[in-house]
Amino acid sequence: MLSPRLKRIKRRMFEEEFVDPGTWYFKDVNIVTDENRNEPLVVRKGMASRYIGENLPAYIKPDELIVGNPNMNSVGFGSVLPIYATEEEEKKAEEYKLNEKSIWGHHPPMWDKVIKIGFKGIMDEINTKLAEEFKKESADEEAVNEYRAMLIAIEGALSFAKRHAQEALKMSLTESDPARRKELFSIYEAASKVPYLPAESFQEALQSYWFTYCMVNSGGEFVPLGRTDQIVYPYYEADIKAGVITEEEATDLIGSFLAKCNERICTDTKKWENHYDFGLFSQGVPPKFGSNMEETGGHEAGGYDIRGLGWQEDEDEDSEANFNFGQSGNDWLMNMIVGGLRPDGEDGTTQVTSEMVRLRFEMDLLMPTLSARVSSKTPEWFWKQLAECLKKNDGEPAIYNDDAIIPGFVEMGISEEDARDYSNDGCWECLIPGKSHFTYAHVMNTRALEWVFTQGKTLLTGDQEGLDLGPVSQYETYEDFYQAYCQQVNLQIDEQVEKRLENLGLSKMIAPDPLISTIFDGCIEKGRDLTDVNTVPYTFHLPLITGLSNVVDSLAAIKKIVFEDQEATLENFKNAIENDWIGYEELQLKAQNRVPKFGNDDDYVDEVLVRVMEDFENHVYTWREKQDKLLLPCGIGTFENYAALGRNLSATPDGRKSAEPLAPNYSPTAGVDVEGTTAVIKSATKPDLLRYFCGCPMDLSLNANDFSGDIGTQRMEGILRSFCDLGGQIGTFTTTSLEELEDARIHPEKHKDLKVRMGGLSAYFIAMAPAQQENVIQRFSR
Template sequence: MSSYFGDLTPRMKHFREELLNAKPQVCVERAMITTQTYKENQDQPLAIKRALMLKNILEQMTIFIEPETMIAGNQASSNRSAPIFPEYAMKWVIDELDEFEHRDGDVFYITEENKQKLRDIAPFWEHNTLLDRGLAAFPPHSKLYYDLGIIKSEGNITSGDAHCAVDYGKMMQVGLKDYERRAQEKLDALDLTDYKNIQKSYFYRGILIVVEAVKAFAQRYAQLAAQMADKEEDAKRKAELLEMSRILTKVPYEPAESFREAVQSLWLVHLILQIESNGHSLSYGRMDQYLNPYYEADLEAGKIIEEDACELMCNLWLKTYTINKIRSWSHTQFSAGSPLYQNVTVAGQTPDGKDATNQMSWLILKSVAKCHLTQPNLTVRYHHGLTDAFMKECVEVVRCGFGMPAFNDDEVIIPSFIEKGVKPEDAYNYSAIGCVETAVPGKWGYRCTGMSFLNFPKALLIAMNDGVEPTSGTKLCEGIGHFKDFTSFDQVLECWDKVIREMCRQCMIIDATCDMVLEQDTADILCSALTDDCIERGLNMKEGGAVYDFISDLQVGIANLADSLAAMKKVVFEDKKVTPEELWDALQSDFAGEKNEKIRKLLQEAPKYGNDDDYVDQLVVDAYNVYIDEMKKYHNTRYGRGPIGGVYYAGTSSISANVPQGAGTLATPDGRKAGEPLAEGCSPSHAADKNGPTAVFKSVSKLPTKEITGGVLLNQKVTPQMLAKEENRQKLIMLLRTFFNRLHGYHVQFNVVSKETLLDAQKHPENHRDLIVRVAGYSAFFNVLSKKTQDDIIERTEQTL
């Protein structure tokens, strides 16, 4: 915890302790209510069925108000419990029921009674879930890529990957009643002799159902708060409960008119969006911009003081942390640490290019630092005009050692959006979504990231093996011949070009299939209502209702690809120290034996990405551009249905996919042994970067950043001792400004922890309960991670300033 930002208030500190001490449970309420709703409404149109499902959940689920809280709203029957979403997938739930509490990481607990309840409803969902229909819908050849782990998209069809932010600012200003009014007007105006309008009528009727359901949900809490107030003996708490009751009687149906009303309205809607869908990365958007008018008005009117506002924001972050999610074990390895990726963005610019930092920006930094949690995921929008004072405050948050904030560069992201057709005023209003992905809140389509992880190093091995997957021997695509017979490095580039284009095409097929079944199975009515122009068009987000719709597919092992290409070029074809056949045999043996170990040493000594060496950096740029060139040929399922865009772009947000995808990849020409983790994001491979952070920044900045609009994820690690010195904190600020101003970097984030601390935490986890690390584009408590993911973080390079 930080002495710079001060402690939490006693009650918030107590609330935090309760949350950290809570054992993550599996909650079955949503599963039971959803099953009953689906059984009773099998004949209803999808939009109506989904709306009734949400209505029934909000009517029947357990609600409570914690003794410490000033904000009402809970996701599950107890805090930190994870609901089951049976309509997405049930087979893995039943298969893993008895293993939840015995996992290597991300442990959950479930009672025998609740296990039986889930087993009782399982037959209804057999061959009747999103996952079932998704797997059945994959074209047979494309499914081979999925089954072999080359393209991993399980998250898209087992949990629904939201990756969006609605327009909370507008919602608080006009209240949900305005969305209700607009939907009713649209419904009344429909000419139902046009069959397309019949489909639209279901969507509008669904909106009317869910708005009324949200209003009733708030009333449930209002009544509970009033009942608690009647029994409360402490006068101050009694007054608080009565005020909560008043506010919940009003918002979110009516517009918010004060800071407290705005925060409660924001939280309840954000919470319900989590309950509605089984997505993650449902983000808050530019919170400082839409909350600041309420905050400044109440400050000026004397209705609130900064200390009380800070406590309320801390309360919001603690409530945000109560939300939890359980994934299948195979998917968990790609999202280690039970992350929800709920991003909140601060700073940036106004539409006229001025610094947008305000009082709320500072308050958000301070309150997030005080809470020292893994949620929310905090992002700072950097630009040339960001003041030194605010940068200093950001570095103080970095010093707290929980992996936040991440920094995104306006000067790269805004022009990239404008080039792709985003209106300038919208581009200037972008926010971070999830990890490093970016979108315009309230105007972007569902899933701004594709979540189909393509394993670049495995793709290279397949290309070298004439299109054959080397582990299974499966012929996946046509190559140009076997690497053992190559006589020039140009043939390596040619085989990469041929195979990666086919794999990119398969990625698009898999992604489109996922989107197709998501649209057919899991309409999100409330989320769509809060996104422009869904009501105007009568289409939900998955049907093409949003103003913009771009998807970034994700590439894993970029540094391994770079280092592998450089090693082959240098060692095999230039220096001729190893023949192609010798290298291939060494890879197949996992470098076993003295001869092959010598080959491995030669590969490790070749130029490495992350050291500002054009020899290797340009190789990966050229190889990456082949993939990007191919990807530009394809459209997503919303193309031509209304949104601007409807296309794909690249992204490097690999989250923790580098660990499981590395586990399924044989030895690679960079000297990496079989099963070892791949490099994460666009960061260099472990210990490959020898020349300090500036060299890393220079290598990363050479990537085709303007084309990787989905995010160029860069993790760096420094020690707490280093940032203890004021001069080093100033150096970090200068380093950040150089990276963004001169090198045009996209993103960077920092782990501030020593290797010794991490090793001790592995041995004595009880002494490091509060230890948080940056895994990839998100933070997680170190102790909940699997041993493999912990080891991966430990081995990252510690930089000096």
């Protein structure tokens, strides 16, 4: 049951803010002057951060207890930043497919550092290191400039807070309601103190957290909130025990904090603004790799790039360019993960964990994207709460199984204490907060399979991108064919890792971030930016099997139809793929209906799955031994882009037509998992997932009609426990009905809070493009 305050905040958001987007500040603002033009770029970036903090409007909304509003931006809409680079620097960066927006984000910072020691403590650390530099015979000029930039950027964060303090004090003087006047003065006291000084109360901890997030995000960093319940719980516990606040007051503080995460959402597609450009998320592409960003992986550091899908005004909402816009337009990679083990190995699930989960759903919020860690030590009551939430259609929280994930970190050489403290990034990948720099790359396994048939040519473009291994007719056994497929996959893995090694540190030339660098291990210690090479303890690069289900089902079809039943030849499949199955409909039906499919606990196809995953990880492992700059776990993923990725791929031997969506993440193709949810989980847990600890999420679509009442809660809890007991790592569970989705498409005004899971995020169904809505409906149409 929501308090009156939280009901009013919820009503304000849904009736006013969600249909009236905020203002985009800093467009065409240029902070480069004659006086600072010769300063190092990183120092000018610090000045840009300071400008943001000094000029973002400070205003306080009715009822709120946590204050501060970041600039408008999002994963889908792009971002606007003050210009701090010279024209010469911009031109040089563009040669590498970079610009000032080339900020990767994703990785979780150490938010708790600011809360615990304040920016004053951080400034003391920086000044100590500066003093050490000038005691040397020759100071490290790069380090000195990084420290200068950090201190300048922090000035902006402190100005942002101080101006909110002054606004609260001013408003308290004219407030007629005594209760609200007291609240405004409390806001004034908190904002006068944090984030400069350490937080000493629950309100101060939440306020320091949010002020810091606002500044980091407004600087272009799309980063997660991390283990929020673990970070703020000590302050909650101390205040409750001391009688400083009541549990009801603490709940209003939590609800106000969560509401702040949602105020930039816009569900009115007519009011969306596009500020996307080529540089967003780019980690750089050295010129020697050519200029074809769509295929060479600009933003994904060596992966398949679909970020050209920014909104295009001259195209309709179903066009390829606009296909993904509706789901990522209201996303900030703002993941919050609650529960799970503490670094000491004990369970960390608390009352704050429970309240954050409860309020996130009772307020019908989209943000933060919510995840929950569970383990063998998770209390019974939390399992039940998770089941209650997941049977109500939001697709959240995503479930992370500590017992399956933590051993993977340890196997890679990460300390058990760090491993137990893992968080997720803005989507679902598992990282160590404040100690990780992370990128990923799509390895297009479906395209590798295509290249076996086409002698390395990509059908949609005609380009020679794969290996020419000779005509497909030469393969007399399935083993020969499969080994050719592995060669094409290995080619992609090698290219992606080589590209990442080449572009390590490239974004530093144009998009350093001295502010966020202050809350990552290694940056102050070394006097280097987060964007520099191996500044932080762990630099992860994640090669992702993309389109796994399609590849496995395709290989099974070839194995059975060609080599076992001998009902078709490889040439027949080649011609079918090249002609998008036109004229080969009988063969297509065989591939779709006469061959076992992944997701049904059928050993025939699951043996193919196990082998595909083992061979993939074995080749990635060779790169662990050949270099020491990257930690290379494996993953399986499409994120929310499975539909857009599919639009750039030709037909596949499983019967899929050209441009149709891929199967999402580590999930079966829509409609083929006819044996039920448990069978899907059993299939997916047959491979050894140890080296896939960084992320292989199963996206499971469940019919809401099967989960009503107390029996439905028990059934959902049983599914969650089975998922973990069988060794599943990350699971997302969307529970809705086909009838509800169809009605939402016809009567969107009746379903404003209907959300569905889309890979690494959830999206309001009514804000999606019609083509994407249709794809979601297909997932529930079995």
